[in-house]
Amino acid sequence: MLLSKRGKRAINQPLRADLDLFYEAMENRYDESENPDGVFTLCIAENILNWKEMEAKLREVAAGPIPDWVPSYTAILGAPPLREAAAGLLKRFLAGVDLDAERLAIAAGAAAVIEMCALLLGDPGDVVVIPGPAYMAYTPDIANKAELERYDLFHLAPSTASASGGPALRKQDANSANYAFPTYYELTTDDLDRAHAELGDRFRVLLLTQPNNPTGQVYTEQQIADFSNWCVEREIHLVFNEIYALSMIDQDHDDLIDDYGERRWFTSSLRWLEQQKSPYLHWWYAISKDFGLSGLRLGMAYTYNEDLLKAWSNYGSTSMTSNHTQWMMAEIFTDLDWVAAFVRANTQRLSDSYATVIQVLRKHDIAYARAMGSLFVWLDLSAFLTADTEEAELALWREVYDKTGILLTSPVGMGSPQRGWLRMVYSCVSLAELGVAMARFDHWLGLRPGN
Structure with missing residues (x-):
């Protein structure tokens, strides 16, 4: 026996339903000069908007003496x-x-x-x-x-x-x-x-x-x-x-x-x-x-x-x-003063990115959750479902990716009371890259029946 019963279960229990496609998409990520037709992985909850400041702070800390308790x-x-x-x-x-x-x-x-x-x-x-x-x-x-x-x-x-x-x-x-x-x-x-x-x-x-x-x-x-x-x-x-x-x-x-x-x-x-x-x-x-x-x-x-x-x-x-x-x-x-400045910058950048998404959704009368915080837009594409089934919901999620190169979070396991609501992470790419992604999304929405 190569694995325990628990190990065998683990083989067939991926952490999340979109992980394989995420790894595939990561090999074809958008780059303005190197890969302008690449894709956007707007599905994993990461925030890269403040990395420049954080990297500088980590370098500053790392340059100091390491306490004896660390090793x-x-x-x-x-x-x-x-x-x-x-x-x-x-x-x-x-x-x-x-x-x-x-x-x-x-x-x-x-x-x-x-x-x-x-x-x-x-x-x-x-x-x-x-x-x-x-x-x-x-x-x-x-x-x-x-x-x-x-x-x-x-x-x-x-x-x-x-x-x-x-x-x-x-x-x-x-x-x-x-x-x-x-x-x-x-x-x-x-x-x-x-x-x-x-x-x-x-x-x-x-x-x-x-x-x-x-x-x-x-x-x-x-x-x-x-x-x-x-x-x-x-x-x-x-x-x-x-x-x-x-x-x-x-x-x-x-x-x-x-x-x-x-x-x-x-x-x-x-x-x-x-x-x-x-x-x-x-x-x-x-x-x-x-x-x-x-x-x-x-x-x-x-x-x-x-x-x-x-x-x-x-x-x-x-x-x-x-x-x-x-x-x-x-x-x-x-360093509480540094953290305070970091948090202020984070709020501004998150808000600018969030607004970039919201403006496109408003243009096409797409409903969304009115967010007070976090890294997401929870948006309603239920009007584009062909049926009220999980299969139709996954097909819609995949269509968005195939037609726009935007990988949203898989709807599987999100515990939504209504099908057709999908999660978009807007903080995992730069504001400029998000603008390109939303231009593609805007175009796709404009081609849908009724738009």
Whole structure:
């Protein structure tokens, strides 16, 4: 036998449905001079818009003396200098209050943090409830080793429920400048009650991502409090994933301001977690998105669950981040003025890129989610479906790639309540390259029937 049963399953369980095509497309990427007919991989959540500044900062840090602790073993929960630096960073930019560095756990990227929490908080067959649509790779992250199950939860209300039982995602009035559909995230505790009634004790974790992947939308402070109280009362773990917490859209941007008549601002749950100090409330973060450093593999969790931290310190050695990365990030995190300037530039560049996409969608009356943050546009191509089936949805996704050279994220596993909504990542190419991609997309939309 060449592999275990688990190994055999892994052969036929790719991380995500678009990975093979992504690798193929990466061999034919667009280059203005070398490959002008190349393709755009607008499907992987990476942010390269600030790499020039980040590269210079990494070079600056790397030129300094390396502390003696770097080549040695360090605490499994993370090197103390990094945890202290991270607590200070999070206080300044998210929490607004002092955080206890001893409550932080560090791991090799967001996926490692998700997997560690899944292993230590749930048993095989337990369920993680995730409001949809949501990041497709939550499924393998919680299932491959921990064997937890995913449940996509949708908000249902009389004003938005469709005949099929899901939210009716309708375009705005064609005469309005705002083509975005009403926010998905009107989630209420009634929705949680409905999931709990169906799942019973298997409802082990509620996972809330804000800003959301793929919609870019956020929760209100009242929702954060309501969901936290609901979970604590029922001894259900609640995790806030705020991996895009510093990747905001400027709602006053000249090309976007008409979308934001009713403002909703991002509020981190960290202040609430610090106030409540409940063992059922947890928080996740990583440097892959806001700092554009997905390759450095550093994620973190914040929790007042002492048992979780103790278990992590016993089980987490295989998920540790390299000390060299921990040292460099500690140096960056302590330079708060540099981080502040970096975040401001990030907001401006994300907003410019987001607006580049939105302007084309408005031109063709394509509905999209009104994003407050993240790296995505969640857009509605359902009018181009030939049937309400997964096969037709995948065919549409592939048509976009074949006709435009734009590889969007595969719709498989995104937990959308309606077919035909696709995710576009706009931060993984330069603004100039995005302009070329959107010119192709504009042309393709113009050739569709009815345009």
